Amino acid sequence: MKIIVTILSLFVATTINAQTSYEKGMTKAFELWENKTPDEAINLFERIARAEKENWLPFYYAAQVHVVTTFGIKDAEEIESRLKKAQDFINEAKTFSKNNAEILIMEAMLNTAYVVYNPSVYGMTHSAKVEELYQKAKVLDPENPRAMLYHAEWKIGGAKYWGKDPKAFCSEIEKAILYFEKESNNDIPFYPKWGMNQIERVQQNCK
Numbered sequence: 001m002k003i004i005v006t007i008l009s010l011f012v013a014t015t016i017n018a019q020t021s022y023e024k025g026m027t028k029a030f031e032l033w034e035n036k037t038p039d040e041a042i043n044l045f046e047r048i049a050r051a052e053k054e055n056w057l058p059f060y061y062a063a064q065v066h067v068v069t070t071f072g073i074k075d076a077e078e079i080e081s082r083l084k085k086a087q088d089f090i091n092e093a094k095t096f097s098k099n100n101a102e103i104l105i106m107e108a109m110l111n112t113a114y115v116v117y118n119p120s121v122y123g124m125t126h127s128a129k130v131e132e133l134y135q136k137a138k139v140l141d142p143e144n145p146r147a148m149l150y151h152a153e154w155k156i157g158g159a160k161y162w163g164k165d166p167k168a169f170c171s172e173i174e175k176a177i178l179y180f181e182k183e184s185n186n187d188i189p190f191y192p193k194w195g196m197n198q199i200e201r202v203q204q205n206c207k
Contacts, residue, residue, distance in 0.1 A: 022048065022051075022052065022055075022189075023189055023190075025044060025047075025048045026045075026048060026057075026058070026061075026189070026190050028044060029041045029044040029045045029048065029058075029061065030061075032044060033065055038065045038066075038068075038069045041065050042062045042065050042066060045058045045059070045061045045062035045065070046058070046059075046062050046089075049062065049089075049092070054096050055096065056092075056093040056094075056096040056097040056100065056103065057093075057188075057190050057191070059089045059090070059092045059093035059096075060089070060090070060093045060102065060103060060106060060192070061190075062086075062089045063085075063086040063087075063089035063090045063093065063106055063110065064086075064106055064109075066082040066083065066085050066086035066089070067082075067083070067086050067106065067109050067110050067113050069082060070082050070083060070113050070117065071113065071116070076117075076118070079113075079117050083110060083113055083114060083117075086110050087107075087110060090103060090106060090107050090110065099140055100140070101136075101137040101138075101140040101141035101144050101147060102137075102144075102146070102191075102192045104133045104134075104136050104137040104140070104147075105133070105134070105137050105144070105146050105147050105150065107133050108129075108130050108133035108134050108137070108150065108151075108154075109150060111126040111129045111130045111133065112126075112130050112150075112154060114126045115127055115130065127158075130154055131154075134147055134150070134151035134154065137151075138151070143179045143182070144179065145176045145177075145179035145180040145183055145195060145196070146176075146192065146194070146195045148172055148173075148175050148176040148179055149172075149173060149176035149180075149195055149198065149199065149202060150195070151172070152169045152170075152172035152173050152176065152202065153202045153205075155169045155172075156169050156170075156202070156205045160205070166205050166206070167205075167206055170203070170205075170206035173199065173202055173203055173206065176195075176199065177196075177199060180195070180196045180199075
């Protein structure tokens, strides 16, 4: 009996240490991103993902850093490279979490990045993908604030492009605010909760 207790104690201690190591690593990766060293953050997220084996979150965040970084880059070759790598990370995240609204939202943002970067090349092919991905995310998680906010932003951008009134979609931003306010505190460490700080920026289109 004493041996069994000892083995169980060692197992619990190992699990706690692993969780601590994971959380420390993820926190460090976010700090690197915040300190404007995105590639170091991506590398750390990827290392964590390879060590975790079946955790979709590090792959998800590695993809997000790549996608967000492209919006501040002019070099076409680098943008193409980052978006391709982001898609690879998203594909890996999907293998560990199927039918995940958050991953679909990130993939929609990735396809949005393609359209923003080169609308003449990717506008026709990727616009439909963006719409489809947001619709799927909303079916899976109807009150997801990120799906509501960024889908609204996508439709506002489309309305502006085609000379239509973007205010038609402003009510969806109000819904997103409500969804952010009632978003539950998921017990999973580092589960996506970002986006609320972007509401004011998106709402500028409604003035």
